[in-house]
Amino acid sequence: MSLAFTLAAPPDELAVEAGRRLFAGPVEFVKGVTRMEGLPPADRIEVCFAGRSNVGKSSLINALAGRRALARASNTPGRTQEINFFALGPARYLVDLPGYGYAEAPVAVVAQWQALLKSYLAGRATLRRAFVLIDLRHGVKAVDEEIMTLLDRSAVTFQVVMTKADKVNRATREGSIARSIAALRKHPAAFPEIVVTSSEKGEGIETLRALIATLE
Numbered sequence: 001m002s003l004a005f006t007l008a009a010p011p012d013e014l015a016v017e018a019g020r021r022l023f024a025g026p027v028e029f030v031k032g033v034t035r036m037e038g039l040p041p042a043d044r045i046e047v048c049f050a051g052r053s054n055v056g057k058s059s060l061i062n063a064l065a066g067r068r069a070l071a072r073a074s075n076t077p078g079r080t081q082e083i084n085f086f087a088l089g090p091a092r093y094l095v096d097l098p099g100y101g102y103a104e105a106p107v108a109v110v111a112q113w114q115a116l117l118k119s120y121l122a123g124r125a126t127l128r129r130a131f132v133l134i135d136l137r138h139g140v141k142a143v144d145e146e147i148m149t150l151l152d153r154s155a156v157t158f159q160v161v162m163t164k165a166d167k168v169n170r171a172t173r174e175g176s177i178a179r180s181i182a183a184l185r186k187h188p189a190a191f192p193e194i195v196v197t198s199s200e201k202g203e204g205i206e207t208l209r210a211l212i213a214t215l216e
């Protein structure tokens, strides 16, 4: 089977409206989890945001929710150190994950988050989609490949979201998108559409809201 990987088409009006309504409603922090035993009951659909430290996971959740500081974001890689659950209306969780790769934190602590992150990604029955964030400036790195391979093995559909579009020029943007698409062809669990975003300028946010609203 050969899948044509493309940029996500603009969502139709109904989906955009569903996304707008969903995210205009309550988005509330539920809990931060440091052990698998601490996960909330698996009683609803959830989507998570995975990616290297500093790629913009927490910022993207804030942009989706239209809130400045719902999820804690910062310029220090390793800001998010727990698995943070946010209830999006009554029937969905948004999940902010600790970053992988580089982090300014002690090695033993980082090793502990990484183990938790991997257990979560491989073993959460209600995880409908993992958004794997890739910085447009950096592209897909070896650590991203490792996470994508874990998601392949766990049969968790993942979708690549390129971040920080406001920071690159057109040539960098296009080259980075093309290389990411090439990397995705090797991954059976990759959803064949990628989304380009800027949490700063709002690009791609409406599309992502619509996508999350229409997942079942």
Ligand code: GTP
Pocket (backbone or CB within 6 Å): 051, 052, 053, 054, 055, 056, 057, 058, 059, 060, 072, 073, 074, 075, 076, 077, 078, 079, 080, 081, 097, 098, 099, 100, 163, 164, 165, 166, 167, 197, 198, 199, 200, 201
């Ligand atoms: P960890 O929790 O440490 O893994 O990082 P994270 O992936 O949650 O990144 P975070 O959202 O904390 O953002 C990291 C830095 O990138 C912050 O300084 C953000 O302001 C910045 N940033 C995130 N998204 C964007 C974006 O779309 N555009 C620009 N210009 N900066 C961004």
Ligand code: MG
Pocket (backbone or CB within 6 Å): 057, 058, 059, 072, 073, 079, 080, 096, 097, 098, 099
């Ligand atoms: Mg974070």
